[in-house]
Amino acid sequence: MKIVQSAFAPGAKTLKGALHVHTTRSDGADSPESVLRLYASKGYDFVALTDHNVYNTKNFAPDTNLLIIPGVERDFDMPDSKNSLVHTFHTVALGRSPERGNRYVHDQRFSFKGTVADQRAVQPLLDEIHGAGNVTFLCHPEWSGTPAREFDQMQGHFGMEIWNSGCALDNDQDTNAAYWDEILGLGKGWHGIAVDDGHTMRQHALGWVAVNADKTIDAVIDALVSGAFYSSCGPEIYGFYVDDGKAVVECSPCLFAGFAFARKPSSLTWDRENAGVTRAEFAIPEGLPYLRAIVKDAQGRRAWTNPIRL
Numbered sequence: 001m002k003i004v005q006s007a008f009a010p011g012a013k014t015l016k017g018a019l020h021v022h023t024t025r026s027d028g029a030d031s032p033e034s035v036l037r038l039y040a041s042k043g044y045d046f047v048a049l050t051d052h053n054v055y056n057t058k059n060f061a062p063d064t065n066l067l068i069i070p071g072v073e074r075d076f077d078m079p080d081s082k083n084s085l086v087h088t089f090h091t092v093a094l095g096r097s098p099e100r101g102n103r104y105v106h107d108q109r110f111s112f113k114g115t116v117a118d119q120r121a122v123q124p125l126l127d128e129i130h131g132a133g134n135v136t137f138l139c140h141p142e143w144s145g146t147p148a149r150e151f152d153q154m155q156g157h158f159g160m161e162i163w164n165s166g167c168a169l170d171n172d173q174d175t176n177a178a179y180w181d182e183i184l185g186l187g188k189g190w191h192g193i194a195v196d197d198g199h200t201m202r203q204h205a206l207g208w209v210a211v212n213a214d215k216t217i218d219a220v221i222d223a224l225v226s227g228a229f230y231s232s233c234g235p236e237i238y239g240f241y242v243d244d245g246k247a248v249v250e251c252s253p254c255l256f257a258g259f260a261f262a263r264k265p266s267s268l269t270w271d272r273e274n275a276g277v278t279r280a281e282f283a284i285p286e287g288l289p290y291l292r293a294i295v296k297d298a299q300g301r302r303a304w305t306n307p308i309r310l
């Protein structure tokens with residue numbers, strides 16, 4: 001039986017979106033209008049302005065035709081964060097429409113000033129967000145100083161960041177799905193999300209999601225939650241499926257294309273001379289719980305699919 005990853009269903013759309021963005025509404029350097037204009041100029045279809053602890057639903061550049069996904073970033077620090085360590089659970093919340101239960105409103109402020117002892121103490125805060133008609137993903141786990149064992153009991157996230165442009169450019173962290181295979185290997189259905197988390201113009205529009213959805217808030221959220229998207233810093237992925245005991249990925253010309261797993265070396269098809277790989281195949285061994293496709297282009301830019309469970 002053929003299993004096609006849902007981002008690549010027949011007739012799939014590929015809306016380009018930014019899900020983690022900062023502006024002068026919190027600690028970003030540039031105005032919401034100028035940031036949105038930059039994203040529009042780079043061909044984005046939707047943007048979530050996720051400034052720290054202040055909710056956004058507004059399009060500050062309405063003539064751009066960008067869809068604004070409601071959103072906010074919440075910061076839940078652990079006690080040792082107060083002693084100059086970075087040890088935190090930053091969480092992006094994205095909102096459905098009010099008709100689908102979003103109870104947060106534009107400019108709503110979130111005043112959680114305390115600390116959380118560990119991941120268990122975050123759960124009631126996540127439950128509250130989910131109860132208010134919002135979905136969540138975990139941000140930049142490497143930058144946050146949290147290996148998988150510090151967040152692997154959390155419930156209700158639809159995904160986690162696997163690329164974060166700000167952390168990548170400034171810290172060389174959160175560049176390639178750190179800890180994701182550990183989470184997937186536990187059977188958790190978290191999807192992998194590339195974001196910018198840009199605070200300055202040079203950090204915006206470098207990592208995005210390509211979503212198979214119509215251009216409405218609820219359609220985009222539903223597709224994100226169901227995993228009908230892939231993440232990219234440049235390469236395009238056109239297909240990822242399993243058929244007759246083998247996996248196939250199809251992509252724009254790349255240095256390599258192939259597959260990643262839990263507890264197993266990746267399987268890659270290379271073209272080191274011409275970076276012209278546009279397809280890779282893999283014979284699936286018995287007992288593999290899932291696989292996901294990965295590619296990297298001649299400029300070193302990656303793209304990642306969500307997994308197919310076997």
Ligand SMILES: [Zn+2]
Nearest residue numbers: 073090139140
């Ligand atoms: Zn953050």
Ligand SMILES: [Zn+2]
Nearest residue numbers: 020022073197
């Ligand atoms: Zn951020």
